[in-house]
Amino acid sequence: MKLSITFDRLRWEEKALSDAAESAGLESSLVDAKGLVFDLAKERPEFGDAVLQRCISHYRSSLLTQALEGAGLNVINASAVAETCSNKLATSIALAKAGIPTPRTLLALTSEGAEEAAEKLGFPLVMKPFTGSWGRMVTVVRDRATLQSLIEFKEELANPQEQHMYYMQEYIRRPPRDVRAIVAGDSIVACVHRVAPRGEWRTNVARGAVSKAFKPDGELKEIILRAAKAVGGGILGVDAMEPDSGYMVHEVNNTVEFKGAQSAVDTDIPAQLIRYVAQTARR
Amino acid sequence: MNTNCKECGAGLSVPGDAIVGEIVSCKDCSTEYEVAEIGNGSVLLKPAEQVGEDWGE
Numbered sequence: 001m002k003l004s005i006t007f008d009r010l011r012w013e014e015k016a017l018s019d020a021a022e023s024a025g026l027e028s029s030l031v032d033a034k035g036l037v038f039d040l041a042k043e044r045p046e047f048g049d050a051v052l053q054r055c056i057s058h059y060r061s062s063l064l065t066q067a068l069e070g071a072g073l074n075v076i077n078a079s080a081v082a083e084t085c086s087n088k089l090a091t092s093i094a095l096a097k098a099g100i101p102t103p104r105t106l107l108a109l110t111s112e113g114a115e116e117a118a119e120k121l122g123f124p125l126v127m128k129p130f131t132g133s134w135g136r137m138v139t140v141v142r143d144r145a146t147l148q149s150l151i152e153f154k155e156e157l158a159n160p161q162e163q164h165m166y167y168m169q170e171y172i173r174r175p176p177r178d179v180r181a182i183v184a185g186d187s188i189v190a191c192v193h194r195v196a197p198r199g200e201w202r203t204n205v206a207r208g209a210v211s212k213a214f215k216p217d218g219e220l221k222e223i224i225l226r227a228a229k230a231v232g233g234g235i236l237g238v239d240a241m242e243p244d245s246g247y248m249v250h251e252v253n254n255t256v257e258f259k260g261a262q263s264a265v266d267t268d269i270p271a272q273l274i275r276y277v278a279q280t281a282r283r
Numbered sequence: 284m285n286t287n288c289k290e291c292g293a294g295l296s297v298p299g300d301a302i303v304g305e306i307v308s309c310k311d312c313s314t315e316y317e318v319a320e321i322g323n324g325s326v327l328l329k330p331a332e333q334v335g336e337d338w339g340e
Contacts, residue, residue: 133339
């Protein structure tokens with residue numbers, strides 16, 4: 001079986017996945033997406049039996065996956081999954097439709113709407129960009145004055161989606177940590193707590209959070225796997241919280257980073273992910 | 284493999300097992316470079332892409 005791993009920034013994860021593919025006896029190649037040009041009328045047999053999409057840029061990843069699928073290739077994750085996960089509104093809708101506990105979320109389409117949404121949610125509330133990662137621009141809004149300042153700042157942004165529209169969530173009181181589960185198909189490959197650093201509310205490893213091994217109970221496992229299925233399945237990073245009121249899923253990541261989780265668990269994460277890719281490609 | 288940072292001129296050491304596409308950064312000024320070519324003990328670097336608004340997981 002031949003596997004291509006597409007990337008645009010070669011991180012530890014992509015090298016580890018390439019090494020794992022080689023150890024599994026697969027013919028694999030790392031393909032720099034930045035150098036690709038697609039003639040949509042042509043097939044691309046050189047990509048082999050499956051493509052593991054690992055581009056760090058959402059838009060590059062999305063367009064490349066569409067082109068690869070258009071050429072008849074099996075891409076993990078599929079473009080429909082990527083689109084759901086890369087847009088927080090689409091993720092929230094998919095989770096809610098599947099009946100998975102998730103924070104109450106309001107969409108506002110103007111600055112006036114954002115003030116009305118804040119009235120409904122109450123303070124503090126959480127404001128997030130629709131697209132983005134690593135906790136960037138994820139903000140706890142503690143009062144009306146802060147909300148008004150944020151609205152003014154957002155209106156100066158060049159991105160029209162983020163400039164005038166608002167994704168607003170209830171603030172969930174939780175321990176200073178969340179749960180990151182790395183899912184492949186219908187299995188949880190690894191699960192960790194991501195513990196926020198002192199003085200930081202966000203639990204992203206990119207913000208300095210530390211990963212610690214964690215064994216989810218049966219109820220949490222079920223919610224995590226249902227969340228992965230709700231967005232379409234594949235290789236995913238499901239993020240959950242543990243408030244007193246019960247487990248909640250707040251995000252599902254399409255191009256999951258696992259360097260932090262690997263530092264905390266014995267499971268060989270890249271080997272497990274490659275095993276899933278090989279199984280999926282052979283179906 | 285050794286070269287120099289185009290930004291600040293400091294010596295820049297690229298690991299012997301580096302592969303094309305890998306990112307290396309200058310220890311002095313933190314400028315990031317991408318390994319563009321490797322051959323005959325020499326390495327060609329190009330400026331790495333800057334972090335984009337759509338980057339992430």
